[in-house]
Amino acid sequence: MQHCDIAQTAGFSMTGAMYDLAIIGGGINGVGIARDAAGRGLKVLLVERDDLASHTSSASTKLVHGGLRYLEHYEFNLVRKALKEREVLLRAAPHIIWPMRFVLPVDEGMRPAWLLRLGLFLYDHLGGREILPGTKSLNLLRDHRGDPLQNRLKKGFAYSDCWVEDARLVSLTARDAADRGADIRTRANCVGLERGQDHWTLEIDQRGAKKTEQAKIVINAAGPWVDPVTALYDRSDHAAKLRLVKGSHIVVKRKYDGDHSYIFQNKDGRIIFAIPYEGDHTLIGTTDEPWSYAEGPAKISDGEIDYLCEAASEYFETPVVREDIRWTYSGVRPLFDDHSRTAATVTRDFVFDFDNDNGAPVLSIFGGKITTYRVLALQAIRTLSEALDVDGDDWTKEAHLPGGDFPPDGFDALVEQYAERWPMIDRSIIHRLVRAYGTDTALILAEVKSLADLGQKFAAGLYEIEIQWLIDREFACTAEDVLWRRSKLGLHMNEAEQQAVALWFERSGPKVKENLVLS
Numbered sequence: 001m002q003h004c005d006i007a008q009t010a011g012f013s014m015t016g017a018m019y020d021l022a023i024i025g026g027g028i029n030g031v032g033i034a035r036d037a038a039g040r041g042l043k044v045l046l047v048e049r050d051d052l053a054s055h056t057s058s059a060s061t062k063l064v065h066g067g068l069r070y071l072e073h074y075e076f077n078l079v080r081k082a083l084k085e086r087e088v089l090l091r092a093a094p095h096i097i098w099p100m101r102f103v104l105p106v107d108e109g110m111r112p113a114w115l116l117r118l119g120l121f122l123y124d125h126l127g128g129r130e131i132l133p134g135t136k137s138l139n140l141l142r143d144h145r146g147d148p149l150q151n152r153l154k155k156g157f158a159y160s161d162c163w164v165e166d167a168r169l170v171s172l173t174a175r176d177a178a179d180r181g182a183d184i185r186t187r188a189n190c191v192g193l194e195r196g197q198d199h200w201t202l203e204i205d206q207r208g209a210k211k212t213e214q215a216k217i218v219i220n221a222a223g224p225w226v227d228p229v230t231a232l233y234d235r236s237d238h239a240a241k242l243r244l245v246k247g248s249h250i251v252v253k254r255k256y257d258g259d260h261s262y263i264f265q266n267k268d269g270r271i272i273f274a275i276p277y278e279g280d281h282t283l284i285g286t287t288d289e290p291w292s293y294a295e296g297p298a299k300i301s302d303g304e305i306d307y308l309c310e311a312a313s314e315y316f317e318t319p320v321v322r323e324d325i326r327w328t329y330s331g332v333r334p335l336f337d338d339h340s341r342t343a344a345t346v347t348r349d350f351v352f353d354f355d356n357d358n359g360a361p362v363l364s365i366f367g368g369k370i371t372t373y374r375v376l377a378l379q380a381i382r383t384l385s386e387a388l389d390v391d392g393d394d395w396t397k398e399a400h401l402p403g404g405d406f407p408p409d410g411f412d413a414l415v416e417q418y419a420e421r422w423p424m425i426d427r428s429i430i431h432r433l434v435r436a437y438g439t440d441t442a443l444i445l446a447e448v449k450s451l452a453d454l455g456q457k458f459a460a461g462l463y464e465i466e467i468q469w470l471i472d473r474e475f476a477c478t479a480e481d482v483l484w485r486r487s488k489l490g491l492h493m494n495e496a497e498q499q500a501v502a503l504w505f506e507r508s509g510p511k512v513k514e515n516l517v518l519s
Helices: 030-037 068-073 076-092 114-128 166-179 225-231 300-312 370-388 411-421 427-444 463-475 479-486 494-507
Strands: 018-024 043-045 097-104 138-139 156-166 184-185 188-195 200-206 210-218 242-253 261-265 271-277 282-286 326-336 352-353 362-366
Touching: 018 030, 030 043, 030 166, 030 370, 030 479, 043 138, 043 166, 043 188, 043 200, 068 076, 068 300, 068 463, 076 097, 076 114, 076 156, 076 370, 076 494, 114 156, 156 261, 166 184, 166 370, 210 242, 210 370, 225 242, 242 300, 271 370, 282 300, 300 326, 300 370, 326 362, 326 370, 362 370, 411 427, 427 463, 463 479, 479 494
Parallel strands: 018 043, 018 210, 043 184, 097 261, 210 362
Antiparallel strands: 097 156, 138 156, 188 200, 200 210, 242 282, 242 326, 261 271, 271 282, 352 362
C-alpha cells in the first residue's frame, strides 16, 4: 500500500466517522500522542500539511539528552525528566538511538572546573543510570580526545548522553501509531476548524482533494504554527503564546577521529556541540535567533555561519572555515513565551493550554524536546483522560518502536547475523540498514536471494527495495523524504545522483509534486 495515494491512508478508513482525537501536526509531539492514544484503542486522526518531521523535528542537534546547560537556569525538573527518558528511549529504539560520550574542556575565563564538576555530578545522579557510564575527569594533554583541541586546553570531563536519528524517530513513531490503528495523513492541510458543543469539524485539503472529518477533541501540535491553527477557530484577537527561535547547524568535513563528541562553552554564555556525523562529517550547532513568519522558510544566515565557525575555532587546533561546510540546516523552536530576556533562557519544557470551557475540548502544545516527547504524549492523554474515558497507564515505557526489539548492546551481533544471511550485500550497506531499520532489515530483505532482487541501484548504497519499503511503510512520498529525512543519503550524493532518485519517483513513485533540496 502506498501511503501517499489520496484515496489511501495508514490505519483504517474513517471518512465521515467520529474520531476520538484529531491531531494537527506531524512532528515528534503529534506522532507521539497519536501512538500513545492509538495504543489505548482510541480512534485517532493525524494530519500533517507537509511530510512527517519536515520542519522542527528534523532540524535538531540529534541528541537524546538531559540538557546540561539547563541546570544553570534552575530547570531541575526538566533535566530530571529528560535524564530519566534517555535510557527508556535507548531501550525502545537501539537502532536509531545509541550512547555517546561528550568531552567538555575546561576553558579559563569560562565556567570554572569546580562548577562544571558539580553540574556533572548532578547530571549523573538526578535521573538515574543503568546503562550509560558516568562522568570521568580527563587530562587533555595525554588523552587522545585532546589531540584535535588547542594546547591551552589542559583539563576536561567526559560524560554520557545519547544520539538519535531525529526524523527517523518521528517516522517510526508514526508507523507504530498506524500499526495500532491511527489514521496518519501526510500532505493533508487542515484549512478549517469549526467548534461545536460536543465535537469538532475539520476541513482537510489533501493535495487538492477536500474532505471534512469530525472529532471529539482536537490536539493542536502544529509546532511553530500553533498560533495560526488556533486562529482557524478563534477569530478574536487572542494573544500569541509562542516565542519562535531559530536554531541553525553546519555540517563540515570531519574534524577529528573517534566516535566521541565535544561540547564547547562560548563567550556569550551559550554552548555549541561538535558531533561525528554520517561517517565522514562533523555536525556543529546550534544557534538561538528570533524568527518570524515574515522571514519565510527557516535558513541559516551569514551571521550564524560566522558564529558557529568562530565558536568552534576557539577550541579546535585547525580552524573551522566556510570552505569546510558541506551542508546546513535550520529549524524553528516553538517555545512557550515565558517573557525571558533572551532566547537562550526561554524554557525548553513543554506547556499545555487546555480549553474545554467553550465547547468541544482543544489541547494546544507549546515547546517540548525530542527527549521528552513520550512523557509529553503520556501527559497529554492524562490531561484528556476524563474526556476520553481512558486510564493514564504508562504503556509506552516498555514498548519497542518498529525494528527496536533487540538489546541496546546487540547492534553488532545483529549486523553480523544479517551479514551472514545476505553475504551478497556489501557489509557497509548491511550496517547502514541495521542502523536505520534494526530488526526490520530482515523484513526488507526477506525475499532477496541475489543482488538483482534489490532492484535499481542508486548511489551511496541505496537500492529500489529500500525506497519501496519507505513508501509502503514509512509514509515517504518524494525523493526529498527519502534522501533528507528518512535518511541523510543526500549528503553522500552529488546533484546528478540525487536527481536519479527524483527521476525514479517521477516514473515509479507516488505522484506528488516536490522541490528537491540539493546539498
